[in-house]
Amino acid sequence: MDAEHQVQDTFWETVLNxxxxxxxxxxxxxxxxxxxxxxxxxxxxxxxxxRGRHFQDVFVPACRVTGVG
Structure with a gap:
């Protein structure tokens, strides 16, 4: 990644956080x-x-956590 992209990534990460x-x-x-x-x-x-994981591995449905549903 070049320096310009690194600056942009840092900027957007700061904004989103x-x-x-x-x-x-x-x-x-x-x-x-x-x-x-x-x-x-x-x-x-x-x-x-x-980061880098499929959203279904990150967003665990409540029924998988609670066993209900």
């Missing part, structure tokens, strides 16, 4: 490309653990 709501960016294949700290905290996962 300053928002007080959870934000997740998912590509066309369902891969989590960005997750801010608020979304990650809500899901009980770190942003590093979520």
């Amino acid at each position: 300053s928002v007080m709501d959870g934000i997740v960016a998912i590509d066309k294949k369902g891969i989590v490309r960005h997750i801010n700290i608020y979304a990650a905290s809500t899901l009980g996962i770190s942003p590093t653990q979520a």
